[in-house]
Amino acid sequence: MTIRVVSYNILVPIYANQPEQYFKCQCEFLQTDYRWKLIQSYLKQEIIHHENTIICLQELSLTLLPEIELFFRQLNYVFFHNLYGRRENDYMGVGMAIPSSMQINSISIVKVGDRIRSMSKTLKKQENFLSWGWQFYQFVMNKFIEAASDPWKTAMNRSNTLLCIQVVIDNKPISIGTYHMPCMFKEPDVMAIHALVVKDLMFQLAAGQNVILAGDFNVKPSDICYKLFTEEDSLNGSLPKSSNYEIFFRPNAEQVFKSAYREKNASEPVYTNFADTSKSGSFCATLDYLFFNGHLTVEKVLELPDHPSSESYPDEAHPSDHLMIAATFRLS
Structure with a gap:
């Protein structure tokens, strides 16, 4: 028995509808209607041509949510989601669609920042003359020098949410999670904290x-x-x-994942994200993954291009600045 897992960052419409930002893209390819029709087509192909297909989406948005829910309902799928963003990013979030015939054991929605906070305790500051003097010194210095941020505090304040659903296929439970990591490459410690907590959390939810x-x-x-x-x-x-x-928090250093594309192709894709924007310039790299662990064998992965086909995504054939990735796993 096999399971097909698809992951796709579909690009929030409020971001895409900025021709001044995506200045190398044709305006017609940035329109929500055009992009959504193409996204539907790609997702539908995955559902039609593979058994037990589970769809994981990132950059879900309030604007597209009714359309997405209707789309999956028409395909006899159930759709779970969590919108954790703010008004300025259209309440961006994550979602997962599962065949309605598939048995579900559990659903977990975890705000990772809250999880991090639960594993910490505020340090008590001793109130004496020396500590008062040190606090006064810090106050004066902070007026002139920007204080270094605490990565744990920053990590706690992120609203990114892990969505995990355990399903049963061929009488075997399997936990599927989807996550959109904070894009904070200038603060690698914050990303490392989220990576470790999410990794360990997935193993805990899977329970072996x-x-x-x-x-x-x-x-x-x-x-x-x-x-x-x-x-x-x-x-x-x-x-x-x-x-x-x-x-x-003490991370479990022995529980780690394999990556589906690296397992099947001996390397990760050349890229899964490509855009040339006025804000960030040209960027082309792999950011999307299908991590796994357990009695699973990667039978095949969705073939991805070796190089971009235009000056910037989104374009005529790519409705997002990310590529859709997918893998078929055999349960043994």
Whole structure:
């Protein structure tokens, strides 16, 4: 028996509808109607041509939510989602669609920042003359020098949510999760904290059963965060430091994932994200992955291009600045 898992960052319409930002894209290809029709077509092909297809979406938005729910309902799918963003990004979130005939054991929606906060305790500051003097010194210095941020505090304040559903296929439970990592490459410690917490959380939710974690992780294969997901003891026992909290979290260094594309092709895709924007310039790299662990074998993966076909995505054939990725797993 097999399961097909698809992951797709579909690009929030409020971001795409900015021709001044995507200045190398044709305006007609940035329109929500055009992009949504193409996204539907790609998702439908995955559902029609594969058995037990589960769809994981990132950059879900309030604007498209009714259309997405109707689309999956017409295909006899049930759709679960969590919109955790703000008004300015159209309440961006994640979603997962599962065949209505598929048995579901459990559904978990976890705000990772809250999870991090639950594993910490605010440090008590001793009130004496020396501590008062030190606080006064910090106050004066902060007037002139920007204070270094606490990565744990920043990580706690992120609203990104993990959606995990455990289904049963051929009498075997398997947990499927989707996550959109905070895009904070200038604060790698924050991303490392989220990577470690999400990884361990998925293993806890799976409780020793098969597990797949899909999503846009905003890290390249060469980045330390990728290694945190896929390599044992990659942290070398050293967590980021906190100046405000006592941290009780101890990551499990032995529980790591394999990556579906790397397992099947001996390497990750050349790229899964491509855009040339006025804000960020040209960027082309792999950021999306299908991580897994357990008694699963990767039978095949969706073939991806080796190089972009235009000056910038979205374009005529690519409705998002991300490529859709997919893999078929055999349960053994």
